[in-house]
Amino acid sequence: MTVQGIRTVTSARNGVGAFILQCKRLDFHYCDWAGSSRGMVSFLKHHLPSFAKANPQIEIRVSPRPHKHPVIKGHYVNGREKAICVRNLEPEQIFNKANLLKAASGEKLKRTKKPIASLNESVRGIWDPYHGGFKSV
Amino acid sequence: MKRLQPQRWSSSVLSPQVRAGCRLQRRIQHGLRYQTTTTPFPVTEAEAKQPIQDLVPPPKKRSSRSAISKHSLPSPPVKAARESAKLAALHARLYLPARLPLETLARTLVDESADPNPDFNNESLATLGHDLLTQYTSEYLICTYPRLPMTVIFAAMYAYVGPKTLSAMVKEWGVELAVAPGGEVDPGHLQFKRLDPGVNPNQPLKNPNRPYENEATWRRSISSKIVYDDVFGEPVRASVDPRQQVQSADRYAAGVTPEQACSQFVRAVLGAIYLHAGRPAAKRFFEQHFISRHLNISDLFNFREPARDLSRLCARENFEPPYAKILSETGRLSRHPVFVVGIFSGKDKLGEGSGSSLLEARSRAAVASLKGWYLYSPLNVRLPNSMEEEGAAPWKPVHVDLGEVIV
């Protein structure tokens, strides 16, 4: 056996080829009695059907949470979840919050320093002093 | 530590029970644990008429008889697929073709270990999907890199469509695994019978078709692996005779690992796409989800004696015998010298490598030259499966040469 194969696993590049939306579930919790849920109840009645139709990739659960402030919870592919309290918010503001959760990747927010992250090797390679005309080092 | 607040805690637990008629509603809610997009129970009459409820038929219509019979089924009933929000979301998340119905997608999520009935599990779809996956991947590898040695092809196949990759893909698709299979489980979960703790999942398989199978110490050649083993060069189970169907039913009685169940699911999805939406959709799905993943083929090589292999290669191809020359060096007498050595054949440079000793640099240069040979890729690669389309241009044979160095 002159050469052996080393077993590895290919790594995913989400968006190269297929794109998988990272938000897989949104939970909407509301209270029927409390005033802080007024905007949420109105959102659920009037805006949620169109929101769900526009985002079929997301499973949507609506459940009451009596005597509590209304909350939107997003569950993500990487296993994390994000919750936003939407008390006293207007339906449009809640819609923006739901869109925020939809577009999030589920990761903790962190500052990106490089504009591009790539798995591909650099075309020019890694510089070293032994190539490119410096023959006598 | 957070202080307990008994009053609030008790109110949140007890308050639903105070509601009138709550017991019936709670039972319905219990049956509907995973079925969503609706409020579990309408709170006021005014709200019950709102469009939120109109999306899905109210759960009251389901008779209690069906709820009882669900528990006796090994896998969810077919009509549950239409009511599962998880399943519809998965269908949309993968951008599956509309011609692939939710019922088939639900079937791909039922492993053979969960439901031994071949009409309801994904075994047949997975067999088709596995054949398609391995065909497309091997075509891609062999046409793109026609000189790859067989062991590296096995490793690359494992990297692209091996069980580890497929189970990683299931996680990236956001598919959740059911704890235990059953008729009451939401059809959006992947259902399989888990292996009991203490059972070794990696028991060596024996293929009775293979000669001298019982000789454990004998070396297994690559050629025999091509003939008798699977696409990853691993021993394979003997194909099950349909007459011994009873035997295959309890094949998975002990359960399967999550890795096996996940890979069967991914294969079954591809098989289902092929059946329902046709060949172009299956190819597109393969390109988008499998070939688009990142793999550096040059990392898959492990050479034992690169210098010997290279001289054999040059002798076979009628090149001048290879020799090494120092291209550049620094600090020969220091603690950390660096040598850059090139390997030449005649006047042409075959490869170069650097190292902290002359032997290391020469060995790495030989590895680089051999990789230069093996990783040759022709221009304008055309795969054989492009001939399946209507009105395809006439086929031009792909590049074939001796390829692998055999010592």
Next chain:
Amino acid sequence: MASTFVTVKRPFLTLPFLLPSSCEVLSLTPRRSQSSYRRTKQRLRVKPDASFGSFSSHVEREHIIHNPPSSAPSVYHTPAKFLPSDDIRRSLCTDSSIAHEDPAALTPLNESPGPKRYHLNPSDVLEIRRLRTSDPMTWSRSKLAKRFDCSPLFISMVCGASPEKKEMQKQVLEAVQSRWGTKRRMAREDRKLRKESWGRDC
């Protein structure tokens, strides 16, 4: 500027750009004067690389500028010798406009063994076998190689060592290794692992 006066050890005459203008010495305020800006621009005006060709003569001629990066070449670039004859890249790579380094001018790694001679006949081979089996202690591989003017590898290809000799060598090796301490043993093992990693390219 005041700090450069202190740190610069070399004579100022060799580094004329470090000499401050007289006005700066008087004012002692570090500011960028127009003369230094002009000098910086002058220094940045470098001649194009030789691989770009002389522009005066080849202005109208189309040619490929081959200016490889100063990094180790990628293994995905198949050398011209390994390209099949019908590949179009073969003619591009062997283009005369690309300057190749001449291997004859480079230092060889070690003295080349020269062409193969095939000077031993079957009777010599029989003699080698007889010597090695009759007296394995005297006639080691290196001694036989020296006597028959061939390589030790050829001796081992022609005849193997007897089992007694192998056993003896094994005992000698064990005796030597039993005297090794932890450090030496670990260093040897690390060396072996490093050697295996050469073939993996990592």
